[in-house]
Amino acid sequence: MKIYSAENYEDLSRKAANIVSAQIIMKPDCTLGLATGSTPEGLYAQLVEWYKKGDLDFSGVRSINLDEYKGLAGSHPQSYRYFMDSHLFDHVNIKKENTHLPNGMETDTHKECLRYNALLAESGGIDLQLLGLGRNGHIGFNEPGEAFEKETHCVALTESTLQANARYFESPQTMPRHAYTLGIKAIMQAHCILMVVSGPAKAEALCKSLYGPITPQVPASILQLHNHLIVVADRAALSII
Numbered sequence: 001m002k003i004y005s006a007e008n009y010e011d012l013s014r015k016a017a018n019i020v021s022a023q024i025i026m027k028p029d030c031t032l033g034l035a036t037g038s039t040p041e042g043l044y045a046q047l048v049e050w051y052k053k054g055d056l057d058f059s060g061v062r063s064i065n066l067d068e069y070k071g072l073a074g075s076h077p078q079s080y081r082y083f084m085d086s087h088l089f090d091h092v093n094i095k096k097e098n099t100h101l102p103n104g105m106e107t108d109t110h111k112e113c114l115r116y117n118a119l120l121a122e123s124g125g126i127d128l129q130l131l132g133l134g135r136n137g138h139i140g141f142n143e144p145g146e147a148f149e150k151e152t153h154c155v156a157l158t159e160s161t162l163q164a165n166a167r168y169f170e171s172p173q174t175m176p177r178h179a180y181t182l183g184i185k186a187i188m189q190a191h192c193i194l195m196v197v198s199g200p201a202k203a204e205a206l207c208k209s210l211y212g213p214i215t216p217q218v219p220a221s222i223l224q225l226h227n228h229l230i231v232v233a234d235r236a237a238l239s240i241i
């Protein structure tokens with residue numbers, strides 16, 4: 001495990017964007033496992049800036065996102081498809097058909113999970129998996145539970161996650177209570193994992209994830225077993241490590 005300490009959020013975003021850029025430069029037809037949430041926003045803005053300067057080429061890049069709310073269409077401003085389009089895909093030369101997210105409008109859970117698992121299998125694996133960290137230690141929407149869920153699955157969001165993400169919705173009642181997420185197996189099979197963590201609210205989760213017992217109660221703790229884990233965190237997130 002390699003931990004890079006950043007001075008602040010801007011520094012974190014730049015450092016993490018450098019790592020993603022290096023991946024694209026070294027393997028122009030790479031598969032990126034991408035993530036949403038407020039933490040990677042600065043990283044995406046930095047990638048767009050470098051693309052506009054002519055320093056990056058996304059034309060061969062494929063992306064497979066971690067998760068999506070169940071019940072939201074891609075046109076919904078709070079859907080993760082909308083997030084990815086507006087923060088990254090619409091601003092770079094990635095081919096739209098090479099960008100993948102779970103389909104939040106598919107009501108047949110089993111069918112959608114099978115489709116996403118097949119997509120992953122056929123992609124040949126994720127070269128670089130980007131992750132944020134939930135306040136309860138979740139990654140993607142792999143919430144604390146009894147076991148490490150392996151494959152793509154549909155989860156009932158925990159109260160902690162609902163509260164943390166309610167700020168994005170006009171009223172908490174309109175927030176979806178379920179989401180599709182990649183499982184731990186696909187995350188752990190990525191060649192390299194880059195986790196970005198910012199702010200004091202994540203300090204405890206980060207400490208437990210990196211140095212606590214490996215347990216499904218703290219889903220990110222499984223990352224201790226990955227042999228190419230890179231963490232970029234700001235001082236506030238690293239404050240109790």
Ligand code: GLP
Binds near residue numbers: 035040132133134140
């Ligand atoms: C959501 C996403 C996660 C993300 C987490 C943290 O729950 N499903 O992938 O890591 O939020 O988000 P933030 O970076 O906004 O704290």
